[in-house]
Amino acid sequence: MADLKPCKVCNFSRQKYYGLVVSSLDQLKQKGCETLGFPSQTSVSVVLEDDGTIVADDAYFLCLPANTKFMLLHDKEAWGPTKKIDGGTAWLSRESVVLETDEVDTTFSGTDAWQSLAAQLKQDLASIILLSDAELQTLVDVPCDDLASALGFPRKKAQALQDTLQTVLDRREESRQSKELLQLYLKTVQREQGASQDDEGDDSLQMDETDGLEVDSRSGFSSRTLMVLKGKTSPETRLSNQELQMVVTQGATSMEQVLGWDADRTAVLVQACGAELATRLQKVQALKSLSAQSQGTGDASAAEDADQTQAKRSK
Structure with missing residues (x-):
């Protein structure tokens, strides 16, 4: 009888480890599938949990030390390193969470990326606040059934999670827009008060830059802009x-080629962008009007005080 080897097995999410003797x-594949709850007759591959090395034959398997950790993968699952969660404090070291350039972990791509993110959320849902806009959008775009399967959630719960992720994205964008509107207001006030040209040229108070984002030479849009335009909910x-x-300047015809959409869908988007731009401009005009009224009230009060002072001197 062959020597028995104690070992540990887990699935790609690493949620639980099970001890086996095979x-x-x-026999590891057979007992592992039964222990992890894989469907019968499932074809699986075995890799080392710590570095993803594929274990393909018994000779290599028998050379491994006792209590080695193995990961069983099936279908389109792929090995990924363990992502350490810092308890939600990483954002404290950032100057501005919402203004950082969107970055995607280049260790993974395609299906592997969203599965790794799903595994991270399965371990700790609070890690949502640490995800970049691009990572959140990746999870929102995943088919709901696939996400539910990866997380082990009912479909309704997975849909609620995607709605929550979209809400996080929307709130971040609202924060960007509020900052932008405030900067426009401050810039308008400075111009009306005769701020110097040097102050007006200070780039540190300008709106968010797109430095570090790849720009499509054909359309002129940055990669982030294209990602937002193709988003699911109110991209404008x-x-x-x-x-x-x-977007409004390009027009519906040009945007059809940029986005690869049909004419009707593109026209709706361009119209929505035009309406949103008009609404924001109205807000800016309202702020200007309030500023002008405030200055006018101040001038009138100063003139009245001067008249009263002159009257007292005459007496």
Whole structure:
């Protein structure tokens, strides 16, 4: 009888580890599938949990030390390193969470990316606040049934999670827009008070830049802008004024080629962008009007005080 080898097995999410005693690689696959709850007759591959090395034959399997950790993968599942969660404090070291350039972990791509993110959320849902806009959008775009399967959630719960992720995206964009509107107001007040040209040229108070984002040479849109335009929910509310103006200027015909959409869908988007831009401009005009009224009230009060002073001197 072959020597028995104690070992540990888990699935790609690493949620739980199970101890087994087996004599061969085939027995590991058989007992592992039963222990992890894989469907019968499922074809699986075995990799080392710590570095993803594929274990393909008994000779290599028998050379491994006792209590080695193995990961069983099936279908389109792929190995990924363990992502350590810092308890939600990483954002404290950032100057501005919402203004950082969107980055995607280049260790994974395609299906592997969203599965790794899903595994991270399965371990700790609070890690949502640490995800970048691009990572949140990746999870929102995943088919709901696939996400539910990866998380082990009912479909209704997975849909609620995607709605929550979209809400997080929308709130971040609202924060961007509020900051942009405030900057426009401050810039308008400075101009009306005769701020110097040097102050007006200070780039540190300008709107969010797109430095570090890849720009499509054909359309002129940044990668982030294209990602937002192709988003699921009200993309026009997540664009800056400059980006909205670019969409409206391009027009429906040009945007069809940029987005690869049909004419009707593109026309609806361009119209929505135009309406959003008009609404924001109205807000800016309202702020200007309030500023002008405030200055006018101050001038009138100063003139009245001067008249009263002159009257007292005459007496």
